[in-house]
Amino acid sequence: MSEPMDVAQWAKNWEAMARQAQASMGGNAAQPAWFGGQAPSNPWAEALANAKPFVGGAQQSEAMEHLMAGAQGYLGMLQSLASAGAGQGIEGFQNPFANGFIPGMASPSVMNNPFAAAMRDFGNQGSRGFEQLMEQFSAAAGPMLDQAKASTQMPAFGHMREKQENLQKTAQVFIDYQEQSARYDRLMLKVSEQSFARFQLKLAEREEPGRQIDSARGLYDLWIDAAEEAYAEIALSEEFREIYAAVVDAQMRVRQQVQGEIEKLCTQLGMPTRSEINSIGERLQALRREFREEREGSEDQQQLRNEVAELRRELAALTAAPKSASKSPVRKSAAKPAKTATPSKTAKATKAAKPAKPAKPTKAARSAKAAQASKSETKIESATAPASDKSSSKTTRKPTAAHRDKRRKAAASKGTGAKQAPSANAGDFAASIARFARKSKSSKKRGSTRAAAKAVKRGGSK
Amino acid sequence: MGPLNIEPIKLFEEAQKFQKKMTAGMQVLRTLDDVEFGVTDKEEVYREDKLVVYRYRGEKKPTAKTPTLIVYALVNRPYMVDLQEDKSLVRNLLAHGEDVYLIDWGYPDLADRWLTLDDYINGYIRRSVDAVAKNAGVKKINVLGICQGGAFSLCFSAIHPHKVKNLITMVTPVDFHTPDNMLSNWTRNMDADLFVNTIGNVPADLMNWCYLMLKPMRLLQQKYVGMVEILDNKAELENFLRMEKWIFDSPDQAGEAFRQFMRDFYQGNKLIKGGLKLGKHEVDLKNITMPVLNIFAEQDHLVPPDASRAMQGVVGTKDYTQIAFKGGHIGIYVSGRAQREVPPAIHDWLRARA
Numbered sequence: 001m002s003e004p005m006d007v008a009q010w011a012k013n014w015e016a017m018a019r020q021a022q023a024s025m026g027g028n029a030a031q032p033a034w035f036g037g038q039a040p041s042n043p044w045a046e047a048l049a050n051a052k053p054f055v056g057g058a059q060q061s062e063a064m065e066h067l068m069a070g071a072q073g074y075l076g077m078l079q080s081l082a083s084a085g086a087g088q089g090i091e092g093f094q095n096p097f098a099n100g101f102i103p104g105m106a107s108p109s110v111m112n113n114p115f116a117a118a119m120r121d122f123g124n125q126g127s128r129g130f131e132q133l134m135e136q137f138s139a140a141a142g143p144m145l146d147q148a149k150a151s152t153q154m155p156a157f158g159h160m161r162e163k164q165e166n167l168q169k170t171a172q173v174f175i176d177y178q179e180q181s182a183r184y185d186r187l188m189l190k191v192s193e194q195s196f197a198r199f200q201l202k203l204a205e206r207e208e209p210g211r212q213i214d215s216a217r218g219l220y221d222l223w224i225d226a227a228e229e230a231y232a233e234i235a236l237s238e239e240f241r242e243i244y245a246a247v248v249d250a251q252m253r254v255r256q257q258v259q260g261e262i263e264k265l266c267t268q269l270g271m272p273t274r275s276e277i278n279s280i281g282e283r284l285q286a287l288r289r290e291f292r293e294e295r296e297g298s299e300d301q302q303q304l305r306n307e308v309a310e311l312r313r314e315l316a317a318l319t320a321a322p323k324s325a326s327k328s329p330v331r332k333s334a335a336k337p338a339k340t341a342t343p344s345k346t347a348k349a350t351k352a353a354k355p356a357k358p359a360k361p362t363k364a365a366r367s368a369k370a371a372q373a374s375k376s377e378t379k380i381e382s383a384t385a386p387a388s389d390k391s392s393s394k395t396t397r398k399p400t401a402a403h404r405d406k407r408r409k410a411a412a413s414k415g416t417g418a419k420q421a422p423s424a425n426a427g428d429f430a431a432s433i434a435r436f437a438r439k440s441k442s443s444k445k446r447g448s449t450r451a452a453a454k455a456v457k458r459g460g461s462k
Numbered sequence: 463m464g465p466l467n468i469e470p471i472k473l474f475e476e477a478q479k480f481q482k483k484m485t486a487g488m489q490v491l492r493t494l495d496d497v498e499f500g501v502t503d504k505e506e507v508y509r510e511d512k513l514v515v516y517r518y519r520g521e522k523k524p525t526a527k528t529p530t531l532i533v534y535a536l537v538n539r540p541y542m543v544d545l546q547e548d549k550s551l552v553r554n555l556l557a558h559g560e561d562v563y564l565i566d567w568g569y570p571d572l573a574d575r576w577l578t579l580d581d582y583i584n585g586y587i588r589r590s591v592d593a594v595a596k597n598a599g600v601k602k603i604n605v606l607g608i609c610q611g612g613a614f615s616l617c618f619s620a621i622h623p624h625k626v627k628n629l630i631t632m633v634t635p636v637d638f639h640t641p642d643n644m645l646s647n648w649t650r651n652m653d654a655d656l657f658v659n660t661i662g663n664v665p666a667d668l669m670n671w672c673y674l675m676l677k678p679m680r681l682l683q684q685k686y687v688g689m690v691e692i693l694d695n696k697a698e699l700e701n702f703l704r705m706e707k708w709i710f711d712s713p714d715q716a717g718e719a720f721r722q723f724m725r726d727f728y729q730g731n732k733l734i735k736g737g738l739k740l741g742k743h744e745v746d747l748k749n750i751t752m753p754v755l756n757i758f759a760e761q762d763h764l765v766p767p768d769a770s771r772a773m774q775g776v777v778g779t780k781d782y783t784q785i786a787f788k789g790g791h792i793g794i795y796v797s798g799r800a801q802r803e804v805p806p807a808i809h810d811w812l813r814a815r816a
Contacts, residue, residue: 070686071484078477081468206465214467216476220687227679235676236647245651252653252660259660278575278662285576292585 078216166261173257177250184247187240191231199226480690487693494696497704500541502553504564508593512568515590517597518544520556527816528627529561529598533587533618535610536719537669539711540566542795543608546704549796554805560812563594565611569713575663577716579617579723580741587618591625602627604812609633609765609791610723613733616777617740620749628815630755630808633791635765636747637772638731644676645764649728658721666712673709676763705796734776747773753781755811757804762791783811 156164202222206213213219234240263273508515515531532552534540543564544552555562565587570577595603605626607615612634619626638646658664674681692698732738738745754777758770767786774782785807787794794800 067686067689070683071480071690073683074687074690075477075480078473078480081473203465212465212467214469214472216468216473217687219466219468221684224679224684228677231678232644235644236642241647241651244648245653249653249656252656256656256660274662277572281572282576284573285581289581 074220077220081216081219170257170261173250173253177247177254180243180247180250183243187234187243191227191234194230194234195223195227198230199223202226483690483693487690487699490694490696490699494700494703497700497707499546499704499708500544501547501550502544502556507563507597508590510586510589512570512574513586513590514566514568515593516564516566517594518552518556518562518564520553520562522559524556524561525559526561526812528600528602528604528812529563529594530555530604530606530630530812531591531594532562532564533605533607533611533615534565534567535608536567536570536582536715537610537712539708539713540564540608542708542792545708545796546701549701549801551795551800551805554801555808558805558809560809561598563597565590567713570663570716571714572663574716576718578718578741579614579726580743582716582719583614583617584621584741584743587614588622588625591618591622595625601625604628604630606630606632606808607634609635613727616733616747616750616773617738617745619752620745620747621740621743623749623751626752628753628755628812629750630757630811631770631773632757632804633759633762633765633770633794634756634773635727635769636776637734637769638728640766640768640772642766643769645672646728648672649724652724652729654721654724654729657724658717662717664715664717664720666714669712669715670710673764705792734772747776748778750777751779753811753815754779754783755808756782756784757787757794757807758784759787759789759791759794761789761793764791781815 154168156162156168158164199222202225203213205211206222213222259274263275266273503519504516505519506514507517517529532540532543534543544550547553552562552564567586591603591605595601602625605615605619605628607613607630609632612631613636615629615631616634616636619629635643640646661668689702692702726732726738730737733745733747736746754773756770756773758765758767760767762770771784774784787800787804789797789799794804
């Protein structure tokens with residue numbers, strides 16, 4: 001049980017604290033914010049509203065603005081609860097909810113509900129100027145809206161025809177936006193009404209003993225839950241989808257119309273317009289795309305050129321080989337592959353190829369059937385060559401050297417090696433060029449070739 | 463018996479406590495410096511226009527051989543993944559031995575008005591992936607896409623599967639037409655062309671306002687009433703303001719990319735329905751054959767869980783894993799639970815596929 005409250009003492013404490021708060025927020029500590037002049041209807045909240053936390057100094061942050069707004073709403077609710085319940089005991093605190101009214105909260109009217117207000121603030125800072133524009137228009141056209149509507153339908157003629165039509169269009173988009181905004185406001189009113197209905201239901205659920213709300217914060221949170229649920233239900237509806245799109249589209253048409261008018265003025269004054277800047281930007285971006293495509297294309301070409309040069313060197317070495325082979329065929333042919341696969345290079349290749357483990361399946365295939373394997377390895381080579389990296393291409397040189405030996409021996413035994421070998425090598429070279437051309441043409445194909453190569457590697461001779 | 467059991471004295475006590483907190487809080491607020499974020503050391507490895515790719519440095523060298531590139535959304539700043547020492551996905555991944563890179567998109571301005579999704583995905587992301595691969599000396603890398611960045615990562619992986627070893631998506635929408643997707647409902651009937659042709663780049667303020675309007679009472683009122691509770695606690699207040707800074711530190715959106723995202727993703731739902739084209743490339747999620755880990759938040763109000771769950775079955779991989787995290791769209795990075803659960807889950811999954 002709480003001790004009986006000394007309301008007079010409490011009020012003194014409250015006022016002292018309010019003065020302190022006011023001082024800390026940069027206001028006048030000598031008097032509470034609601035002191036003097038007309039007494040505010042909700043002093044607890046207004047004390048906060050009058051405080052200027054960063055007066056004369058730093059900019060008020062976004063968080064600070066929200067904090068003050070949130071705190072004001074909450075204090076407003078506390079104050080209303082306290083006023084309603086003063087001298088009436090616990091029952092007094094329940095009265096304000098009898099008709100679904102939330103103390104300190106916005107009453108369910110079109111112009112005073114948080115949802116509609118939020119929509120009017122659509123775009124926040126960016127659209128404040130726009131809202132002012134709309135207010136001016138409403139003030140001017142509001143009283144004679146029907147007349148304004150009718151005037152937009154009148155046919156234009158004479159030397160001012162274009163101008164008149166444009167004015168009519170401007171008036172029309174303003175009117176449309178007002179109508180769509182009104183539809184949106186009505187929908188938000190529905191949210192407010194449903195929030196209160198839902199809140200009452202939630203309150204009713206709390207009537208059981210043990211589930212009662214015993215703090216103002218608990219009550220506030222319950223109201224927020226009710227409001228959010230009601231809002232979510234409508235915000236997810238087809239009706240909201242249609243009205244939201246209509247109001248945004250209408251606002252965009254007004255903006256576009258106003259932009260058009262400003263552009264005309266700018267053109268007359270010889271100033272660059274938004275459309276012109278857009279046009280330059282669009283062209284610039286297109287140029288950048290083209291430039292990059294060409295650069296990346298030339299990088300690919302350079303890569304191909306390097307690979308072709310490498311192949312040429314290899315071909316030159318091959319054509320030179322038979323001449324020297326005729327001098328000492330056994331020694332040269334044995335030395336060449338050893339050079340290609342120097343220990344360090346082999347180690348590098350193995351290291352680079354480690355994740356894919358390319359060597360293992362080849363070994364397995366070899367042990368399974370040596371001749372068959374060497375045949376299938378050649379197939380893998382042709383499949384993997386375009387996609388394989390440097391390390392794997394180094395690895396695949398071994399069988400090529402074996403082939404070279406084989407060919408040289410065959411040529412030597414037939415006595416025609418000097419003539420046939422170059423043509424065979426030239427054929428290989430042409431095939432390599434064709435492979436690289438294919439590589440540059442289709443990356444998709446390359447991907448699938450890689451995948452196929454990988455599959456073959458994984459599955460050995462499969 | 464009525465629903466309320468508020469004793470008068472308790473009400474006054476509450477009011478007094480509230481006022482006291484406000485008073486003390488104002489003093490604390492004056493002593494606060496600008497909040498800092500981004501706590502982990504990083505180095506720049508690639509730069510193009512406003513985009514920068516960073517590599518993060520942990521206390522020890524990474525043990526992972528394949529680097530992981532974080533592709534964040536365009537609509538917020540990426541330092542959410544490295545907000546503060548005890549709230550950092552990046553820091554935790556590094557501690558597990560991962561090699562972490564991140565794309566910072568920067569703040570688009572009028573010069574970026576004509577950037578398309580093709581420019582972002584087949585341009586910026588592709589070149590960033592290449593730069594990371596080159597830097598790490600590997601052919602393929604892991605891609606970790608977050609939110610809209612996750613949708614981009616899906617597109618990228620579908621178009622360039624040979625560049626991605628493992629794909630991780632966090633709070634990523636795949637089906638944009640689930641009935642609980644509020645943003646999708648709002649944009650479905652809007653005239654995307656009229657919108658972008660009129661405003662050009664989409665202002666950050668407008669984007670922020672839309673997000674606030676998803677839960678207006680909670681995000682514009684209740685949150686700040688709750689803030690009063692921590693006003694006299696400097697450390698907690700700093701954490702709150704750091705988060706607040708991140709929420710409202712939003713870049714403008716490049717007009718063309720926004721137009722296409724709204725039209726093809728939110729309105730056309732083409733990521734899942736098919737028919738999405740980025741430049742010359744058709745996006746077919748069946749081409750995503752690398753292992754996929756999909757993490758979503760069960761209480762996500764921006765990307766409903768069902769929008770993410772829809773990935774299962776539409777991607778071509780046979781190695782698909784999904785994790786439902788108990789939390790919200792932001793809690794998945796900054797909550798205590800997230801620090802304990804998310805980084806180890808990602809690390810274990812990656813390690814099994816190294």
